[in-house]
Amino acid sequence: xxxxxxxxxxxxxxxxxxxxxxxxxxxxxxxxxxxxxxxxxxxxxxxxxxxxxxxxxxxxxxxxxxxxxxxxxxxxxxxxxxxxxxxxxxxxxxxxxxxxxxxxxxxxxxxxxxxxxxxxxxxxxxxxxxxxxxxxxxxxxxxxxxxxxxxxxxxxxxxxxxxxxxxxxxxxxxxxxxxxxxxxxxxxxxxxxxxxxxxxxxxxxxxxxxxxxxxxxxxxxxxxxxxxxxxxxxxxxxxxxxxxxxxxxxxxxxxxxxxxxxxxxxxxxxxxxxx
Numbered sequence: 001x002x003x004x005x006x007x008x009x010x011x012x013x014x015x016x017x018x019x020x021x022x023x024x025x026x027x028x029x030x031x032x033x034x035x036x037x038x039x040x041x042x043x044x045x046x047x048x049x050x051x052x053x054x055x056x057x058x059x060x061x062x063x064x065x066x067x068x069x070x071x072x073x074x075x076x077x078x079x080x081x082x083x084x085x086x087x088x089x090x091x092x093x094x095x096x097x098x099x100x101x102x103x104x105x106x107x108x109x110x111x112x113x114x115x116x117x118x119x120x121x122x123x124x125x126x127x128x129x130x131x132x133x134x135x136x137x138x139x140x141x142x143x144x145x146x147x148x149x150x151x152x153x154x155x156x157x158x159x160x161x162x163x164x165x166x167x168x169x170x171x172x173x174x175x176x177x178x179x180x181x182x183x184x185x186x187x188x189x190x191x192x193x194x195x196x197x198x199x200x201x202x203x204x205x206x207x208x209x210x211x212x213x214x215x216x217x218x219x220x221x222x223x224x225x226x227x228x229x230x231x232x233x234x235x236x237x238x239x240x241x242x243x244x245x246x247x248x249x250x251x252x253x254x255x256x257x258x259x260x261x262x263x264x265x266x267x268x269x270x271x272x273x274x275x
Contacts, residue, residue, distance in 0.1 A: 026103045026267055028207035029125055029247040033099075034058070034071055035206035036213060039186045040175040047175075050088055055081065057088050062171045065095040065120070065273045072100055078107040082115050086274055095273065101125075102268040109270075117272035123249040126263040130210055130239040130246050143198075143226060145233045148188035151178040156190045156197035157214075164200070164216035187237070188214070191230050199226040201234050210238035210246035215254060227257055 037058040041047030050057040054073035070085040089096035098117055148154040158172040191199035198221040204211035212234060217226045238246055250258050
């Protein structure tokens with residue numbers, strides 16, 4: 001049984017914080033990430049979203065902390081928020097992650113650790129326009145890129161995630177299930193070489209931005225231009241959908257690639273995990 005509370009943040013709130021931290025783009029980048037996880041939770045069975053004021057707790061049902069993010073709001077009692085988040089995820093038997101944006105600090109790291117949360121990852125938030133550079137390869141002759149509109153392509157997307165990120169099929173199947181209509185705002189891609197699924201990416205359309213997620217290449221095919229070809233394809237798709245700016249959260253391995261492709265650092269998310 002799915003449970004949902006509250007409604008997505010209204011468009012009008014984008015302007016309410018436009019004067020802080022680099023303008024509205026930062027807040028829109030945050031909202032894109034929130035909406036991506038909301039969509040995953042709505043597709044999942046079960047999935048839960050709890051929203052109140054500016055608080056957003058998302059539980060997809062996958063027993064991996066990063067798939068159950070608590071987006072910390074500004075202007076709240078931080079200790080109370082952490083305890084409410086802890087109770088929300090504990091009730092569902094799920095590990096969870098606290099997402100703390102650099103541009104909207106709410107508590108010093110020492111306080112976060114005191115409350116029993118451990119720093120797990122630092123992720124730069126990066127941005128660029130959706131017009132690929134002229135020096136990007138348009139495609140690779142032996143690469144075919146498809147969207148996950150059929151169960152077979154969805155299974156291939158899950159297979160790439162299993163190999164590249166260590167997310168087993170039975171977990172990713174929760175949010176990318178066969179036979180269930182997917183939101184038109186979240187598209188999944190698979191790159192094939194000679195019929196073998198070798199790369200993946202996802203595009204979330206929210207807050208007027210193109211959010212790019214799930215960028216991965218199977219280890220034996222890395223450094224062959226597959227990720228660049230995928231990025232070009234996704235950015236062109238975003239541009240055709242009327243989106244002019246894209247954002248992503250980079251892993252340490254992906255940072256050099258995105259820098260070469262013209263992405264610049266916008267901010268940073270620090271991820272803390274709770275039990």
